[in-house]
Amino acid sequence: SIRFVHFSDAHIGHRQYGVKKRRDDMYMTFRSTILDAIDEGVDFAVFSGDLFHNKNVNARALSDAENGLEEFEEADIPVVGIQWNHDANLYKEDLNWLEYLHSRGKLILLEADLSEEDAVFEKHDFDDPGTSSGYVDLDGVRIFGLQYLGQRTSDNLSKVADAIEKVNEEEGEPEATVLIGHFGVEGHIPGMSGGISFNALEPVEEAVDYLALGHLHKKY
Secondary structure (H helix, E strand, O other): OOOEEOOOOOOEEEOOOOHHHHHHHHHHHHHHHHHHHHHOOOOOEOOOOOOOOOOOOOOOHHHHHHHHHHHHOOOOEEEEEOOOOOOHHHHHHHOOHHHHHHHHHOOOOEEEEEOOOOOOOOOOOOOOOOOEEEEEEEEEEEEEOOOOHHHHHHHHHHHHHHHHHHHHHHHHHOOOOEHHHHHOEEEOOOOOOOOOOHHHHHHHHHHOOOOEEEOOOOOO
């Protein structure tokens, strides 16, 4: 059987309340999660966004992220992730930090190509990764990623589901399909409004076995 760890929202570099110890807490939580996952013998790791807290990542935060990811690398455990609101640059620059980590093989950064009328997912090439990929096959599991779309998330979910099903038809059905996203689902957390509706998620439910979400810092 396949085992993977799904974690999210590390917010590395976040000095919550302006307190240095809170920044250290963020890093230690990230690192201890990784070490626990390695001890559990997971086959791969899925990370659902907000690796960094600030868009302008400083050297300390980058070093902390790389140190944690290198623990997985030394254990030969691939890490697959997406970028979301805290990671994403509003205006595209030459290379953001997650693309840098992807291009160096520290993690596999996934995103959908939404530039055309239909969504497209490009297969990850381990030998020539570029700056991001659309999906990756690991241990019989096919993992797709959806990047930060803000208010446009709901509008794109049926296109994303169609694109997933197209890949699975062309490449052959995997043992399981995973989609990584970074949003809440309406009604899942008492007292918290907003999130994606069940109607908007219905096409994804048809195409995906496991929806790996982040964003809301609560268990649900």
